[in-house]
Amino acid sequence: xxxxxxxxxxxxxxxxxxxxxxxxxxxxxxxxxxxxxxxxxxxxxxxxxxxxxxxxxxxxxxxxxxxxxxxxxxxxxxxxxxxxxxxxxxxxxxxxxxxxxxxxxxxxxxxxxxxxxxxxxxxxxxxxxxxxxxxxxxxxxxxxxxxxxxxxxxxxxxxxxxxxxxxxxxxxxxxxxxxxxxxxxxxxxxxxxxxxxxxxxxxxxxxxxxxxxxxx
Numbered sequence: 001x002x003x004x005x006x007x008x009x010x011x012x013x014x015x016x017x018x019x020x021x022x023x024x025x026x027x028x029x030x031x032x033x034x035x036x037x038x039x040x041x042x043x044x045x046x047x048x049x050x051x052x053x054x055x056x057x058x059x060x061x062x063x064x065x066x067x068x069x070x071x072x073x074x075x076x077x078x079x080x081x082x083x084x085x086x087x088x089x090x091x092x093x094x095x096x097x098x099x100x101x102x103x104x105x106x107x108x109x110x111x112x113x114x115x116x117x118x119x120x121x122x123x124x125x126x127x128x129x130x131x132x133x134x135x136x137x138x139x140x141x142x143x144x145x146x147x148x149x150x151x152x153x154x155x156x157x158x159x160x161x162x163x164x165x166x167x168x169x170x171x172x173x174x175x176x177x178x179x180x181x182x183x184x185x186x187x188x189x190x191x192x193x194x195x196x197x198x199x200x201x202x203x204x205x206x207x208x209x210x211x212x213x214x215x216x
Contacts, residue, residue: 002070002071002074002199002202002203004070004195004199005070006066006067006069006070006073007063007066007067007070007195009066010059010062010063010066010191010195011188013059013062014059014184014187014188014191015184017055017058017059018055018180018181018183018184021051021052021055021180022176022177022180024051025044025048025051025176029043029044031169031173031176035169037165037168037169037172041108041172044106044176045105045106045108048106048176048179049103049105052103052183053103056101056103056187059187059191060095060096060099063095063191063194063195064092064095064096067091067095067195067198067199068091068092071086071091071198071202072086074202074206075206075211078209078211079211082206082209082211085205085209086205089205091198091201091202094198094201095194095198098194098197098198099190099194100190101186101187101190103183103186103187104179104182104183104186106175106176106179107175107179108172108175109171109172109174109175111168111171
């Protein structure tokens with residue numbers, strides 16, 4: 001029986017990596033402070049994919065080493081030719097070639113400042129049917145720009161826009177947290193698939209080599 005004791009460690013490694021990534025994002029962009037959400041949102045949306053890619057590559061290296069270590073442990077008592085054939089077989093390259101993970105992009109929720117300022121300004125129609133129209137017609141960014149302009153003035157809608165800023169920050173941070181959680185789940189599923197593929201091919205290799213395991 002192939003013992004997968006090393007490989008099982010990858011789950012805690014992935015979990016720790018994403019916990020550290022979330023803390024790194026908060027620290028790098030000062031999400032615990034009084035930050036400019038519009039500026040920071042653009043920076044995070046643009047930079048998050050690179051941050052995930054670098055950590056994903058490091059995690060893949062870790063998984064590859066764990067898989068190869070488990071296989072090497074199983075082959076400890078195998079004939080030297082079998083062990084040499086294992087390294088010639090190219091399992092390391094197979095792992096890298098089979099890895100198909102690609103994270104989605106961060107999609108932010110609609111800014112609560114816009115809806116709040118529309119309702120406070122008395123534009124109930126805009127807050128309802130017209131907002132849906134703007135969203136689906138692609139004019140939503142122009143609506144946001146218009147509300148930002150109001151925020152710079154002394155209008156009731158502009159004041160409401162500013163008051164909703166803490167809520168907007170809270171929603172944005174929840175978006176990041178949900179995105180990282182979904183990405184972590186997606187990566188673990190890919191690692192599960194990769195691990196199953198590796199051990200399936202490794203077991204076939206051992207069978208073809210006529211090696212039955214540590215107790216043989």
